[in-house]
Amino acid sequence: MNVAVHLRQIPPVLPDPRPVAIRLRDLGKVYPAASDRAAIAKVSLDIAEGAFLSLIGRSGSGKSTLLRLISGLIAPTTGELEVAGQAVNGPPPAARYVFQDYGQSLFPWMSARKNVIFGARHAPKPEKDLHVAADHYLDLVGLGDVGDRYPWELSGGMQQRLAIARALALKPRILLMDEPFGAVDALSRARLQDLVLRLWRELSLTIVLVTHDIDEAVYLSERVVVLEPAGQGVLADVDIDLESPRSQLATREDPRFSIHRRRLHELVLG
Amino acid sequence: MSRRLARLGRVLTETRLLGWALVAAALALWEAAAKLGWIGGQILPPLSTIAAGWRDEAAHGALATQLLVTLRHMVQGYALGALLGVGLGVATGQSRILWRLFEPTLEILRPVPISALVPLMILFLGIDDPLKISVVAIATFFPIFMNTFAGVRAVSQTMHDTGRTFGVSGVRATMPIIIPAAAPMIFVGLRYAVSVGLVVALVSEMIAGNDGMGYFVIRAQQNLSVIQLFIGVFTLAFLGYGLNFLFLKAEAAVLPWQAGGARRGSG
Numbered sequence: 001m002n003v004a005v006h007l008r009q010i011p012p013v014l015p016d017p018r019p020v021a022i023r024l025r026d027l028g029k030v031y032p033a034a035s036d037r038a039a040i041a042k043v044s045l046d047i048a049e050g051a052f053l054s055l056i057g058r059s060g061s062g063k064s065t066l067l068r069l070i071s072g073l074i075a076p077t078t079g080e081l082e083v084a085g086q087a088v089n090g091p092p093p094a095a096r097y098v099f100q101d102y103g104q105s106l107f108p109w110m111s112a113r114k115n116v117i118f119g120a121r122h123a124p125k126p127e128k129d130l131h132v133a134a135d136h137y138l139d140l141v142g143l144g145d146v147g148d149r150y151p152w153e154l155s156g157g158m159q160q161r162l163a164i165a166r167a168l169a170l171k172p173r174i175l176l177m178d179e180p181f182g183a184v185d186a187l188s189r190a191r192l193q194d195l196v197l198r199l200w201r202e203l204s205l206t207i208v209l210v211t212h213d214i215d216e217a218v219y220l221s222e223r224v225v226v227l228e229p230a231g232q233g234v235l236a237d238v239d240i241d242l243e244s245p246r247s248q249l250a251t252r253e254d255p256r257f258s259i260h261r262r263r264l265h266e267l268v269l270g
Numbered sequence: 271m272s273r274r275l276a277r278l279g280r281v282l283t284e285t286r287l288l289g290w291a292l293v294a295a296a297l298a299l300w301e302a303a304a305k306l307g308w309i310g311g312q313i314l315p316p317l318s319t320i321a322a323g324w325r326d327e328a329a330h331g332a333l334a335t336q337l338l339v340t341l342r343h344m345v346q347g348y349a350l351g352a353l354l355g356v357g358l359g360v361a362t363g364q365s366r367i368l369w370r371l372f373e374p375t376l377e378i379l380r381p382v383p384i385s386a387l388v389p390l391m392i393l394f395l396g397i398d399d400p401l402k403i404s405v406v407a408i409a410t411f412f413p414i415f416m417n418t419f420a421g422v423r424a425v426s427q428t429m430h431d432t433g434r435t436f437g438v439s440g441v442r443a444t445m446p447i448i449i450p451a452a453a454p455m456i457f458v459g460l461r462y463a464v465s466v467g468l469v470v471a472l473v474s475e476m477i478a479g480n481d482g483m484g485y486f487v488i489r490a491q492q493n494l495s496v497i498q499l500f501i502g503v504f505t506l507a508f509l510g511y512g513l514n515f516l517f518l519k520a521e522a523a524v525l526p527w528q529a530g531g532a533r534r535g536s537g
Contacts, residue, residue, distance in 0.1 A: 099428050099431070107450070109451075150527050170436075
């Protein structure tokens with residue numbers, strides 16, 4: 001507990017010079033008593049354009065609720081929310097959501113290519129040649145040769161790549177990811193992490209990631225926001241001063257990686 | 271020697287030889303019993319006599335006509351039942367207010383045996399095609415409706431949310447997401463309704479009117495024409511197999527990912 005109090009007294013980091021992509025002001029969500037979803041109270045955050053931010057916290061801290069609020073899938077009970085300069089009222093076109101449960105998010109009756117096209121077809125300004133565009137995004141995530149296969153013919157890691165390709169086909173500026181690697185094996189997980197880092201750099205995306213894996217949060221993020229255990233709001237806001245691009249071996253062996261990891265562990269487990 | 275036994279064991283367990291041998295044996299026993307007079311020859315004619323009669327009936331008799339009548343009753347009634355069942359199942363599965371509106375009516379009507387309704391329906395619809403088509407439509411409606419409803423309700427929250435993130439939600443999600451996602455369950459209802467539809471088409475033809483395979487069979491029984499009776503039963507058995515076979519082919523063509531899912535599940 002002392003540690004947490006001490007860490008909260010760390011002077012605030014210098015303001016991020018980049019423009020704000022996502023602005024939360026006293027954002028809160030209350031569920032009916034019978035619901036098993038985690039409520040969240042009064043969160044204020046500015047997330048810069050091009051940032052890679054992870055939300056961590058115990059189950060019940062409301063990290064997924066916060067991401068769903070940003071995604072426009074649920075409406076807040078209190079507070080204000082802007083994404084890409086627009087007040088959120090339903091899913092904002094600038095942001096794309098990647099679900100943890102890719103098996104329920106990909107459409108099993110469509111080939112991989114058709115899944116990618118589905119998103120692009122419903123965009124406000126669909127591309128002229130959706131097939132060419134779909135193949136481009138399949139290539140981008142390393143699935144160039146499986147466009148005609150069905151999602152259930154692909155491994156878990158490949159299915160989540162496909163879900164990412166489908167999200168990217170709408171040219172989002174923001175990617176919201178809810179424990180996207182939680183359901184894949186360790187090796188696929190490392191490869192997916194590096195894929196997301198590469199896409200983040202190459203496409204200048206803003207990424208908000210919810211994870212329960214502290215190592216993953218440190219490895220991927222520029223900034224980690226720790227939520228209070230029972231949805232009371234933000235417990236700590238930590239800058240991760242590790243060089244980019246990251247590397248699964250060198251970054252994880254960096255002494256600063258261990259320091260961040262230890263600090264966040266203490267904050268989360270309190 | 272043991273290698274030979276092992277090969278025999280494989281043939282018996284891994285092919286369908288054993289089961290078909292039983293069928294062949296039963297048919298041979300039938301033929302022998304009838305030919306040798308073990309059972310009164312009047313009740314059990316030899317298979318060869320039935321086969322000859324069937325060929326004759328198919329070429330010159332009313333069999334083909336009556337078969338087509340039954341098929342017509344079935345197809346028209348089934349189409350109506352399927353249209354209403356899928357339509358109402360999707361609507362009530364998606365809209366809570368429509369479900370509240372229709373639930374009591376459907377729950378009151380569902381347990382009523384269709385056979386009990388037939389005499390009443392004769393008063394309203396007469397004894398011809400409208401009666402039989404309606405009977406088939408009502409009987410096929412319920413399994414199709416209930417499976418469609420359950421399939422639509424079972425579409426996961428994640429899939430609904432996925433649609434919403436692409437701006438495809440509510441009624442607009444019906445065609446692109448809800449129906450394909452519920453299709454495996456809808457097909458369970460559709461397949462079950464094929465056999466239900468055949469049964470009630472025959473029953474209604476037996477009770478009322480003077481055409482269709484139901485009438486063909488009941489008339490043969492009243493005339494004590496045992497061979498005609500067996501001809502009817504065999505024809506209907508083949509019709510049942512044929513419809514089921516066609517349905518499985520159609521299902522595989524419409525739901526290729528289902529076949530794959532099943533393969534994946536068992537392998």
